[in-house]
Amino acid sequence: MHLMFRTLTLLIFIVLTFSCGSRQAREYKVLRYNQPNHITSLDPAFAKSQNNIWSVLHLFDGLVELDDSLNVSPAIAKSWLISEDGLDYTFYLREDVYFHENDCFSNGSRKVVASDFEYSLTRLIDSKISSPGSWLFTDKIREKRPFEAIDDTTFVLHLTRPFIPMLGILTMQYCAVVPQEGITYYGSDFAQNPVGTGAFKFKKWIANQALFLNRNDNYYKGPSKLEGIKTSFMADKKIAMLELLNGNIDFVNGLESSFINELLDKNGVLLSEKENQLKLSKSPYLNSEYLGINLEACSPNSPLRIKEVRQAINYAIDRKLMLTALRNNVGQPADSGFVPTGLPSHDKVSVPGYEYNLQKAKTLLLEAGYPDGNGLEAIALYTNKDYLDITTFVARQLQKIGLLVTIEV
Template sequence: MPNNGCVAVNDSTFELHLKKPFQPLLGLLSMPYAYVVPHEAIEYFGNDFRKNPVGTGPFILKYWREGEGLVMRRNSNYFEFDHKGVRLPYLEAISISFIIDKQSEFLAFLLGNIDFISGVHSSSKDELITRAGALNPKYRESIKMITGPYLNTEYLGFLIDTSLQHVSNSPIGNPYVRKAIAYGFDRDRMMLYLRSNLGYPAHSGLIPKGMPGFTDSLKGYSYNPDLAKFMLAQAGYPNGKGLDPISLSTTEDYVDICEFLQHQLSEIGIPISIEVIPGAAYREMMSSSKLLFFRGSWVADYADAENYLALLYSGNFSPSGPNYTHFSNDKFDRLYRKSLLQSDDSLRYSYYLKMDSLALDYSPIIPMYYDKVVRFVGSDVEGMNPNPMNLLMLKRVKKIKNDTYSR
């Protein structure tokens, strides 16, 4: 057997041998970066394989000029069929344009020169959507707005490793202070006024909406200033008396969120100062335990909640792993290891729920909001359904012929 544990049993069977059980592997294997490709093509093309892809997908690369455009044609031998027995995909071809300027992209979309754009850029946000996050009524006849959960959790993180002197001397080492912060800001208002509701307020745990294992039954933190003040008093800082300013670190993209937190937390007696750090330096400082209180986010690498709970497993302490908070809890660790061995999804999800609940109890991480997939297509496009990984799946997309169509 090869050292990497991969065996091609025959021309259509691929076998993986693991050193130890890892049930999330199935979710990982569903991701594009884990697709099986023919070794003969890799050996033949070498570094030029990216320009000569060989696979079993619904489309075939026909043309690619880097930085300008890419054209794919229908794979007439694609193996999937729809429920009526019609071979997929429906589209004959796909043309992808690389438009760097977002305003130019938006204008091309309005003119009907492109059929699909992903996300909302600040340059077109006020024109395309309302304050509450709905499609501008004037485009209802010509544009479809498609939304759904996106596997990204935006959160506040605390370094709580009390073996570090700068943590033991800080008020954030006190769980009551962390819970006061968790109850001290209004997620619903934050999403409405700062993100136009293009996201879901995080009233549950770390596992995001749309992920198998997520449940609304897990009650996390919601805005409760009276309870926040009670927690602050329990920590020994009644109405914030004696509490020095707590520094919240962030990057430039999230200053508005942090200023919102700063204002709301000041109303319950928690003084916050904001430190804006360039992205590369920010990631290095977070990884090397130099940030006590920070704004973080985690986009799923694969569709299994283990990917999120790994952020709090003590075996993943940064800098070698993604546990930037240095949270360590024996019960959490036992549940985490147990979940990796459990092949029954319902039982594994029950372990995930217990871990997420423990994380809320100790609050090394405070979820703020879960992200949302936002797509816009012309009204003549059908089948452009969202998915929580925001993968572009075009095999069931159709364009309707409409002589009167105008955007």
């Protein structure tokens, strides 16, 4: 039997930044942060993973974006209207947005116009480029010219049926505007030579080592206070944390598990003796991580196809203990369904979820015909090194109800 494992908690977004403390404060001109997973493309049409998305968001903009409260707000589109039947979305563009200066333009740069969005979104759904973001518009847009530039500042999206989440979809990185000149000039190498409109512009990318971005002084929202961003790609989070502690990088996202007790108390608060060296920022992070059951890899008679067995696995895992023991209470247990806290559809009353109940788990196994796990084949938990501690915790929890568990990294 196979389980694809990540975690069972809603994480808290953690940022650790280096603080000069008693040292002479320096003015941050270049932000240096580490991304443990290497980027594979700087083309927004292929920004599927979080590591790609972070870099792409520095370089590109779309029609609309999400503000800090997750509300859709203007970006390159200064305003928009939705028709009464919900089929036509008309966007009115700003006239002060320019692409980054680049050799692909005969005059160095040019203004963004509505036809650029017609081109970019048409390219996104083109089967020839096979963008992982093409699904956004599947069965939602009309067949003939669904993206239409009326004039330089008016762009219209035509749907086949009303779809309320459409504005939210347009905030995704896939929907960023790209210049046709850039795609023509660089071809498939556009992924390594991005040309966007964002607050930062591409300077250099050394594969598997670092990405360098310079400030866009012509950014329509005003230039950043930073002169640039350097993203390193240290896969070993322990090394990255040591680099942060030594002041060689300024920012890491997430906390390497082996450093938790060294830096945080049992309530997830930065230890007082570290306050002069580090700054810890925490905020809710919309990210559901889960234990997935790969039914396609299971045989037709696999016990994992039995609902009671799956429910028993859910009841056998103490999520609260897992967070306390392994994450110093940084995060929230996913005890109310799949939708994370922070989304309007999260409802503990309507969706009570699964609490830790060892006896109920054993009863469910008995009802499924596997008392104390007898007769069940071994379960393989597949994970990676980042989640090995949590995977080991889950394996031990499942052993308490008689399940045999192996871990594959």
